[in-house]
Amino acid sequence: MTTTPETRTGVEPDQSASSRGPLVIRTEGLTKKYGSVTAVDAVDLDVRAGDIYGFLGANGSGKTTTVRCLLGLVLATSGRIEVLGSPMPKAAADVLPRVGALVEGPAAYGHLSGRKNLVIHDASGRAPSGPHGGGRRDRSRRADDVLEMVGLGAVGRRPVRAYSLGMRQRLGLAAALLRQPELLVLDEPTNGLDPQGIREIRELLLRLHATGTTVFLSSHLLAEVEQLCTRIGLLDRGHLVLQEALETLRTPTGLTLVVTPDADSAVSLLGSAVEHHDGERLLVRADDPIRLNAHLVTEGIRVRELGPERRTLEDVIEERTRARAADEVPT
Amino acid sequence: MRRTWRWVVVAAVVAVLVGLPSLVRAFPVGQSGTGSAAALLERIRASRTHPYSGYAESTGSLALPTTDQLSDVASLLGGRTQVRAWWRSADDWRSDTVTPAGELSTRTSPTEVQVWDFEDSDVAVTGPDVTGAVRLPRVGDTLPPELAARLLSGATAAQVSTLPPRRVAGRAADGLRMTTGDPLSSIARVDVWADQASGIPVLVEVFGRTGDTAALSSTFLDFTDTEPSVQEVAFSPPPGARVFTRQRFDLVRAIGQIPDTNLPARLLGFDRTPSQPGLEGIGQYGSGVTQIAVGALPERAARSLIEQIRLASTAVKLPEGTAISVGPVSLLVTDPQVTGQTWLVAGTLTPQGLAQAATQLRPTATASS
């Protein structure tokens, strides 16, 4: 599934995989069937410590089912899942306390305050011990801390029924953060947030990431993933069609993009070096862009723009999903 | 799969729990110690004086076809009657008819019979039972020992056979079957299971002429053959309860007032059996489970008796008179307009059967009226 960087010239190989920390999420042939429908088909995920992993896919592509499998909510039909080095869902009792998650929107008891919800959520599991602990006594302090962290400090005592969708989303995030998790699994965390809120959450996630939290972010919003993530996985109708460092995807392709009003003259001048010709845009194979520019200009061809070709994430996704079925376009 | 084996566990537990009662019931009872049917019959008869206490349920089956004679009797019983009994001796015992929200407690002592009604909060006191008296049937008569004693009273060794022993109320019991062989009787056969330890009947099933289901069955749900304590049997009217004396309707005396010596020697094909001394006014016919007793009633006594019968919810009105049934035993007080004389007819026939017997008592009177 992974693309091999060696096929492209001038591209640094994905060295990060070996240099980064241990595997945080690993699945092998993860498959989930609902009756005759295969929601997730032989997915091999590979998320390492320190990643902000963007899990992309259209609605209904199997993202949420995969996330639920990872968390032990849905039992896989076949395949193996390892989270934080232990098999799931067998070791759920040991794994899940180290994981914070937001699955398919937040949920809380409407008649209780946001703060009370957090306290109850905290109290419903085993009293924490070890590095993430603090015990029972620290419960309300922890609740206040995370409320402050997600920007709900002022409204924590209001009943959740009076919260807006964005506030609920923040509360859900606060619940996920309650345990200072090593791994955050977030399913569409910015749903319902205004641009300001989205920015705040992004900053919060980056801050957490900086302190060593691995983030698994499932989303259908390309922009969100592109701005935040270090690695992406792309799910298309249950198949993982791409899993790559974002860096790698966006490295220059080795071709030089030339935009010129005199495209035809340029093509005849450069001959077979032109890989692609589309209106004013030419993709040229050239070892040295500076020399290419000089060559074109001296030949009297006007150059509006010249530089290394970089593909957008959208291009890559389109290409990968088109490879599976030409008639479907991802969102 | 995890899912499959968990459901297998559930299914196994359900199977064990459902199967447990039948397993206990199938637990081998062992061989009867009594041996022959005649010996068992004797043993049952000998147990009449053995004290016991228990909780019995009698059930009339409605599964019989309605044309069957006996089903009328069964339907009169309606659903179930539950009776608790503490029996020390024939004149020292208590039986409580248990209803969902109340109780009718009957205390029989040598001097009187007290009936406590919880819901009315009153106590009716009557004189003691008179041996051999013809009296109205009552719920205590459906207790297995009482019912068996009545049904087996005329049984001969030739009529009985043994049944395989079974477990009743958790106790091993020997089975005895009595077949009447009498086409006119409403009863085809009676199955009695008697407690192995004491010989006390603990289950009685009465079968009609048709159908394989018991028309009447009476069984102990709980049973011990130990003597109940005096306190358990004792009863004294609670404070605030209304205590009143109810005049016992003394049929013996009433009938004895006009001894009728002209009773036929045969009735419905049954021979008359010799009357007890002092009870010449009462004619008894038949033997075993098919028995009829008749006597002429003075007008006043008849009116009072009909009133009493009508109070019972199970009373039925026939063209020939008013009848009441408890179990297979029915009692009919005839209308003199129809039978020429007010007769009291009681026996193990259907009320209609009794009515037929009543019309045969005075064929000439019926013809002349």
Add this chain to the structure above:
Amino acid sequence: MRNVELVKLFGRRRTWVSLLLLNLLPTIVAGLLAWTGLAPRPGSGPAFLSAVVADGSLFAIAALAIVLPLFLPIAIAVVAGESVAGEAQAGTLRYLLIRPVGRTRLLVRKLGAVTAFVLAAVLSVAAIGFLVGRLLLGKGTLAGGMISLSGSVLTPGDIAWRTAVAIAFVTISMLGVAALAIFLSTLTDSPQSASLGAMAFLIGSSLLLTVDAARPLQPYLPTRYWLSFVDLYRDPVLWSNIERGVALQAVYVVVFLLAAWANFTTRDVTS
């Protein structure tokens, strides 16, 4: 840890409203009895109702008998049906499970909370029944005593332990309903369906009890021994039906909880 479920249950206004409604009906009945002085004809109506006019403290038991056939099981079916399906519908189930709370542990806690509710309901009905009876109806002629169904006089000590056993028995009788509703609650994500399913089962059972053709089935029906708590007020106590009732409820509780466990621990939580 179990008190989390208790906080959730009793922190909800709905719970208190259902307890209030449960106590309202016996109170209305007591008020009407006191006002009109018309007791139902003996043998008809709920147990003890014909006797309470004379002795108001009996109303504690009469109140239980009033709510037992319908109102109490409905309240319990609603609360127990809500237990898992309610969390599923609100979406909080998935967060509970990834908190993590073991699925078996969650079921046990839910059962604990429902049991607490049953106990609260039964105790409140008995206590308020007693108070209302004492205040509105007769004080009785016996100093603290009462007349048993069998006609003997029960001392206050007798009444106390018998009533305690009666409350325990009614609670156990209701646990069968609770277990059934919890099982149904793990089958569906709609608490209403779970509650209605449990109620349908109970109504079916009550109906079969009145049908003679269903007699072989009757000893196994969950509602068969419900009203047998009355047997505690006979003298001596008629244990037979109470023992059978407890055994029957135990079987229902075990079977339905096992079924709930088998289903819930292997189920995909997609709510």
